[in-house]
Amino acid sequence: MCGIVGAVSKDKNILSILITGLKNLEYRGYDSAGVAYLKNNKINIIKSIGKVSKLENKIVKNDKSNIGIAHTRWATHGKATSVNAHPHRVKHITIVHNGIIENYEEIKEMLKNNNYSFKSSTDTEVGCALLNYYYEKFYDVDKTIKAFMDKVIGSYAITMIIDNDLDNLYVLKKESPLVIGISDNTNIVASDIRAILKYTNKYYILNDFEYAKVSADEVIIKSIKGEILNKELHTLDLKDNDNSKGHYKHYMLKEIMEQKTTILKTVLPFIEEGIDSLMTLPDLTKYKEISIVGCGTAYHAGLVAKYLFEEVTNTRCSVYLASEYRYQNNFLSKDTLTIFISQSGETADTIAALKLVKSKDCPTLGIINVENSTISYLVDTCLYTKAGSEIAVASTKAYTAQISLLSILVLSHGLRNKTISKDKAIDIIDEFKSIEKLITPLLNNKDMYLSIAKKIYKEEDIFYIGRGLDYYLSMEGALKLKEISYIHSESYAAGELKHGTISLIKKNTPVIASATNSNLNAKTISNLKEVLARGAVIYLICDDNYKDDTFTIINIPKVSDFIKPILVIIPYQLIAYYTALLKGNDIDKPKNLAKSVTVE
Numbered sequence: 001m002c003g004i005v006g007a008v009s010k011d012k013n014i015l016s017i018l019i020t021g022l023k024n025l026e027y028r029g030y031d032s033a034g035v036a037y038l039k040n041n042k043i044n045i046i047k048s049i050g051k052v053s054k055l056e057n058k059i060v061k062n063d064k065s066n067i068g069i070a071h072t073r074w075a076t077h078g079k080a081t082s083v084n085a086h087p088h089r090v091k092h093i094t095i096v097h098n099g100i101i102e103n104y105e106e107i108k109e110m111l112k113n114n115n116y117s118f119k120s121s122t123d124t125e126v127g128c129a130l131l132n133y134y135y136e137k138f139y140d141v142d143k144t145i146k147a148f149m150d151k152v153i154g155s156y157a158i159t160m161i162i163d164n165d166l167d168n169l170y171v172l173k174k175e176s177p178l179v180i181g182i183s184d185n186t187n188i189v190a191s192d193i194r195a196i197l198k199y200t201n202k203y204y205i206l207n208d209f210e211y212a213k214v215s216a217d218e219v220i221i222k223s224i225k226g227e228i229l230n231k232e233l234h235t236l237d238l239k240d241n242d243n244s245k246g247h248y249k250h251y252m253l254k255e256i257m258e259q260k261t262t263i264l265k266t267v268l269p270f271i272e273e274g275i276d277s278l279m280t281l282p283d284l285t286k287y288k289e290i291s292i293v294g295c296g297t298a299y300h301a302g303l304v305a306k307y308l309f310e311e312v313t314n315t316r317c318s319v320y321l322a323s324e325y326r327y328q329n330n331f332l333s334k335d336t337l338t339i340f341i342s343q344s345g346e347t348a349d350t351i352a353a354l355k356l357v358k359s360k361d362c363p364t365l366g367i368i369n370v371e372n373s374t375i376s377y378l379v380d381t382c383l384y385t386k387a388g389s390e391i392a393v394a395s396t397k398a399y400t401a402q403i404s405l406l407s408i409l410v411l412s413h414g415l416r417n418k419t420i421s422k423d424k425a426i427d428i429i430d431e432f433k434s435i436e437k438l439i440t441p442l443l444n445n446k447d448m449y450l451s452i453a454k455k456i457y458k459e460e461d462i463f464y465i466g467r468g469l470d471y472y473l474s475m476e477g478a479l480k481l482k483e484i485s486y487i488h489s490e491s492y493a494a495g496e497l498k499h500g501t502i503s504l505i506k507k508n509t510p511v512i513a514s515a516t517n518s519n520l521n522a523k524t525i526s527n528l529k530e531v532l533a534r535g536a537v538i539y540l541i542c543d544d545n546y547k548d549d550t551f552t553i554i555n556i557p558k559v560s561d562f563i564k565p566i567l568v569i570i571p572y573q574l575i576a577y578y579t580a581l582l583k584g585n586d587i588d589k590p591k592n593l594a595k596s597v598t599v600e
């Protein structure tokens with residue numbers, strides 16, 4: 001998604017801050033970039049298609065400036081062209097913007113009737129012109145911003161420079177994230193504090209309909225009514241946000257390996273003192289049903305929780321894709337708890353679904369990885385995963401942290417509604433406490449994953465299948481592979497293949513499966529035999545000592561259903577990683593993808 005950086009300084013050359021910040025936001029995904037900065041008393045704008053390094057090469061080496069804004073754009077309205085790239089400038093106003101102005105066409109028509117013309121096809125240029133329109137009407141920034149906020153429908157994080165006010169940046173925010181970093185004689189605006197940790201870990205967070213005047217040594221934050229707000233200055237814990245790759249070739253591999261510690265770190269507060277710690281989790285017995293909402297990997301984590309809620313605690317649980325949730329009957333009720341899962345806490349589809357539930361005054365809970373993110377503020381109760389910064393677009397350690405925290409939540413619920421005995425709960429707690437010992441052999445089995453990757457990386461179609469929990473895990477396995485290897489990989493319920501899709505199986509089609517449910521394994525194996533008979537090559541993860549010379553088998557230890565998903569998904573993560581590595585893809589920043597999808 002788009003990334004924003006703005007800086008104003010008394011004594012620093014802010015250009016290096018802008019470029020460094022953009023490079024630290026690259027993980028969000030983008031296709032063009034640009035900067036606007038004060039040079040010889042004029043606003044100088046430079047834009048480029050492609051990587052930030054290309055933009056950097058266009059900037060005159062010894063250019064110096066004390067105020068500027070910068071942007072990485074993930075194209076929504078209008079192709080990835082220089083004209084559409086940000087910053088946009090209209091008369092007195094220059095801005096960068098993250099979000100979508102939904103009523104931009106109506107506003108554009110109004111502005112055209114007031115003699116405005118437009119060069120780009122972006123909603124952002126319209127927003128910039130609207131700010132200029134109100135600025136020329138009032139010549140008062142507070143009135144300008146209030147009028148803009150009253151007029152615009154949609155989402156925005158905007159950083160603005162006004163021509164005759166060149167000691168200040170102005171920032172305004174609704175739904176898209178924006179923070180203001182504070183350092184000596186230099187203040188820095190960014191979409192994510194992690195982009196500017198080189199300069200500061202102290203920051204203010206803007207909430208919806210708040211705006212700020214940011215100078216080199218002062219930040220004044222106001223509400224849409226113009227009241228000055230006394231905001232909390234947050235400090236990001238640096239030890240949990242090491243944004244370096246360390247000795248790893250890719251962030252994704254580093255983050256897969258970090259699961260040795262991130263899983264236990266996430267659940268430890270709730271299992272450290274055994275059952276007593278579990279009881280500190282929210283009591284779900286007052287709800288008749290559980291709904292879960294998320295996107296992509298977060299949605300897949302919800303499915304694992306569904307399996308456990310329903311099969312272990314006999315609690316009905318529905319899981320919804322956030323992008324679909326608002327457009328269907330979801331039987332909202334005060335007796336239903338809706339859980340929102342999101343690594344970034346900024347996913348627009350998930351935020352929109354959450355706002356719908358809140359509008360009906362129904363209870364919400366968040367499973368979120370980024371502290372002080374939008375969703376973390378909006379939910380009634382927020383439980384944080386402790387995966388640390390996840391930079392790679394393909395989610396790995398956040399997923400296992402999500403399913404672990406959800407599993408512990410189900411475990412506490414099962415104790416409360418007496419579907420799980422204390423002895424069983426203690427056994428599962430012990431399993432979680434030994435998770436590093438359980439997953440290390442799987443993490444270290446590189447030769448196995450590389451040998452599988454060598455056999456599949458030139459294939460065009462790959463199928464992941466399973467039954468029950470294994471089916472839900474096959475969805476995450478297929479997503480991991482497709483999003484970084486660009487191979488078409490699809491998840492299928494093992495029993496469903498023969499109802500049509502089996503027609504796609506041809507000689508050497510890889511079929512990757514997990515069979516970890518003793519009640520279902522025989523059926524899964526027979527489904528695998530069906531595709532084997534039609535030429536498929538089988539790779540099977542299983543937790544018993546099943547032997548079959550016609551399959552490539554990855555054995556995992558027998559554990560409870562609370563831990564099993566973690567052990568199955570690690571081979572899937574690493575098969576995807578090594579397959580993409582052999583293809584030479586940009587593993588951490590796959591094409592077309594963004595780490596945080598902040599537009600619907």
Ligand code: AGP
Nearest residue numbers: 296297298342343344347394395
């Ligand atoms: C995960 O590998 C994907 N990159 C993507 O599906 C992601 O899970 C989805 O966009 C949801 O993001 P969130 O968890 O930050 O809300």
